[in-house]
Amino acid sequence: MALAVRMRVPCRALLCAGAQLRGAALGRPEWAAGGGDGARRFASLRVLVEPGAEGRVAVMKLKNPPVNSLSLDFLTEFLISLEKLENDKAFRGVVITSDCPNVFSAGLDLREMYGRNPGHYAEYWKAVQELWLRLYLSNLVLVAAINGSCPAGGCLMALTSDVRILSDSPKSVIGLNETLLGIVAPFWFKDTLVNTIGHRASERALQLGLLFPPAEALQVGLVDHVVPEDQVQSMALSVMAHWLAIPDHARQLTKAMMRKATADRLIKQREADIQNFVSFISRDSIQKSLQIYLEKLKQKKG
Numbered sequence: 637m638a639l640a641v642r643m644r645v646p647c648r649a650l651l652c653a654g655a656q657l658r659g660a661a662l663g664r665p666e667w668a669a670g671g672g673d674g675a676r677r678f679a680s681l682r683v684l685v686e687p688g689a690e691g692r693v694a695v696m697k698l699k700n701p702p703v704n705s706l707s708l709d710f711l712t713e714f715l716i717s718l719e720k721l722e723n724d725k726a727f728r729g730v731v732i733t734s735d736c737p738n739v740f741s742a743g744l745d746l747r748e749m750y751g752r753n754p755g756h757y758a759e760y761w762k763a764v765q766e767l768w769l770r771l772y773l774s775n776l777v778l779v780a781a782i783n784g785s786c787p788a789g790g791c792l793m794a795l796t797s798d799v800r801i802l803s804d805s806p807k808s809v810i811g812l813n814e815t816l817l818g819i820v821a822p823f824w825f826k827d828t829l830v831n832t833i834g835h836r837a838s839e840r841a842l843q844l845g846l847l848f849p850p851a852e853a854l855q856v857g858l859v860d861h862v863v864p865e866d867q868v869q870s871m872a873l874s875v876m877a878h879w880l881a882i883p884d885h886a887r888q889l890t891k892a893m894m895r896k897a898t899a900d901r902l903i904k905q906r907e908a909d910i911q912n913f914v915s916f917i918s919r920d921s922i923q924k925s926l927q928i929y930l931e932k933l934k935q936k937k938g
């Protein structure tokens with residue numbers, strides 16, 4: 637069953653309408669609504685949404701195994717789930733977590749950026765922009781329950797949340813490591829990081845492509861809490877309760893006031909940003925860097 641998507645922002649409507657069509661064309665998303673106490677539970681192939689204990693909070697589990705890489709199909713399902721929650725007035729907050737062991741998200745799907753054509757790169761980048769805008773400007777309280785490794789696009793996604801809880805595990809590293817792949821984090825990735833940890837720390841982290849282990853991530857302010865792995869979700873729900881004690885209208889207006897300028901910077905130049913991405917990623921040297929990085933990932937296993 638195709639999901640009806642209502643949009644407030646016309647330029648987003650274009651993407652999501654496209655997303656919906658894409659889903660329909662692919663025979664997805666296959667939303668399964670639960671019955672009984674799971675009336676508000678729904679799932680697509682890669683995103684599982686279930687109500688938290690009090691019903692006002694949804695827990696969104698990302699399940700695009702093995703590593704929750706943000707493929708175009710996954711981004712599309714993620715966007716539709718988020719839209720559905722935004723439109724359901726029963727929900728005031730969402731905990732975003734991973735259903736894949738030891739990995740929150742491996743970031744953007746490298747296979748969407750390697751060996752494809754310019755039209756595909758443009759479509760992909762538009763979806764990445766859209767997810768960032770949706771998350772960053774969400775009226776909901778978003779808490780990232782980061783239960784595993786969280787590089788690059790995974791970190792960007794986590795940075796859009798209002799609070800980040802990281803599991804205390806050697807695998808749970810977080811950061812914008814783009815330079816290690818020979819690519820450059822776009823300005824809005826950088827802005828999101830600067831807004832979180834400040835300019836100097838961002839400059840160092842971005843140039844060196846740092847992936848911070850939990851204690852350092854906490855120290856630099858990249859995450860707000862580090863807790864044992866089995867307490868990440870309960871901590872997220874308890875932090876959520878604190879945020880939900882604030883009246884929505886006041887909190888939402890304050891959030892918008894803090895984030896609008898950063899979001900507007902991208903909104904004003906979305907098309908130019910897409911063209912910039914397409915020409916950058918299409919370069920032979922960048923394609924070579926991605927090929928080498930993908931091969932390294934494969935060799936790591938052998």
Ligand SMILES: CC/C=C\CC/C=C/CC(=O)SCCNC(=O)CCNC(=O)[C@H](O)C(C)(C)COP(=O)(O)OP(=O)(O)OC[C@H]1O[C@@H](n2cnc3c(N)ncnc32)[C@H](O)[C@@H]1OP(=O)(O)O
Nearest residue numbers: 705742743744745746747785787788789822913916933934
């Ligand atoms: C102008 C602007 C221009 C450009 C901006 C572009 C911005 C890009 C931002 C990004 O997000 S780029 C992606 C960066 N991501 C990473 O660097 C993470 C890479 N992955 C890893 O480090 C590890 O996979 C992991 C630590 C996340 C998990 O490790 P482990 O559990 O040991 O799994 P494997 O490494 O064995 O991976 C399993 C499987 O998944 C494939 N894979 C991993 N990451 C990605 C990915 N990002 N995209 C696509 N595929 C990925 C990996 O190759 C393995 O595949 P097999 O076929 O060998 O099973």
